Amino acid sequence: MPHTDPTTGALVLAATPIGDSRDASPRLLEELTTADIIAAEDTRRLRKLADRLGVDVKGEVVSYYEHNEAARTPELVTRMAEGARVVLVTDAGMPSVSDPGYRLVSACVEAEVHVTCVPGPSAVLMALAVSGLPVDRFCFEGFLPRKQGERARMLATLSDEPRTMVFFEAPHRLAATLSSMAEAFGDERRAAVCRELTKTYEETRRGGLAELAAWAADGVKGEITVVVSGRPSEATRETDPASLIPEILERAAAGERLKDVTRDVAARTGQSAKVLYDAAIAAR
The missing domain is CATH 3.40.1010.10 (Tetrapyrrole methylase, N-terminal domain)
Structure with missing residues (x-):
């Protein structure tokens, strides 16, 4: 007792x-x-x-x-x-x-x-673990403001955040939030939407923010955790795209999907995924 x-x-x-x-x-x-x-x-x-x-x-x-x-x-x-x-x-x-x-x-x-x-x-730690994004440094931002203007201002303060960011979001606001993130961070910034973690219909959707926003526009259900990669450093953003092609082709030859590799390298370096993909196709 x-x-x-x-x-x-x-x-x-x-x-x-x-x-x-x-x-x-x-x-x-x-x-x-x-x-x-x-x-x-x-x-x-x-x-x-x-x-x-x-x-x-x-x-x-x-x-x-x-x-x-x-x-x-x-x-x-x-x-x-x-x-x-x-x-x-x-x-x-x-x-x-x-x-x-x-x-x-x-x-x-x-x-x-x-x-x-x-x-x-913990939804925060589980989403980080399965996101496929860097987890050596991260920050938790909770729920963003509901109003579009306030949300945009909050995201603007995070535009230079180098750490991976974790957010909670309601399913009916997910598409609008991802669109706001794409405007603040760039269409190609890598992210993961983790839905219904540990439940029957658990799903993790990975991609660029614009791509994920388009997917969410059709409607998403369940408990949502969003993980967004941090801003690449100036050094990586200034990398010559041509110098990245050998790594991309090597990983693709080892069995990874070319689109997945180019998106991953783009997120890490701040380059355009489309530019890297087109350059890799041309170099094959």
């Missing part, structure tokens, strides 16, 4: 599955079973997850979401200071990453309440 112990009060940020409930870790099941309090973004979704996992939730369940987190945070911090172990879960993935959590973590740090984490599924 959950119980309050003044020596063990803590906040546990617990990652939940982003689609496939089999991704739940043994530690998540243990924390949900033994927590004194579970603060959930949606209590109904928590109950459904617990049922799927076969977890008997014995602790108190309270809601903790965007519109009540300011009021509920002091109450939870007080309970933890008194010894309660509070597990925070959101609808999917890691709390505080584009979800409620940051305010509570900050308050716990200020009150010197222990904060720990149950690691687990």
Whole structure:
């Protein structure tokens, strides 16, 4: 049974599955079973997850979401200071990453309440891993503004960003967002649209931003994560296109599709994929 112990009060940020409930870790099941309090973004979704996992939730369940987190945070911090172990879960993935959590973590740090984490599924990291884009350096930008003008201004501030960028987007805004990205970053900038990660209809679509925008114009469904390559360095952008053709032909001869190779090299060097493709065809 959950119980309050003044020596063990803590906040546990617990990652939940982003689609496939089999991704739940043994530690998540243990924390949900033994927590004194579970603060959930949606209590109904928590109950459904617990049922799927076969977890008997014995602790108190309270809601903790965007519109009540300011009021509920002091109450939870007080309970933890008194010894309660509070597990925070959101609808999917890691709390505080584009979800409620940051305010509570900050308050716990200020009150010197222990904060720990149950690691687990993350749409950001999974999309990066499967994107095929550089992952040695990246930044997470969350959701872009909904209004076109505000979105364009935000993207303009990222036009010189050298790191791979990760965004969340609603499916009905995806085509407009990709078009705005193409205007800000260039039609040929490489990107990946990751849809329904870990779910039955999981799909990753890779290509230039303009190409992806045209694909999305027909309508896309599901949870969306967009990964966009960073701006190539000045050194790579100034590379003579002719000097890249031997690498392209070598990779194509080894079995890669010529169009895929030219797009990859174009993204890395800032060259036009069409120019490289035409030059490679002529050199064959």
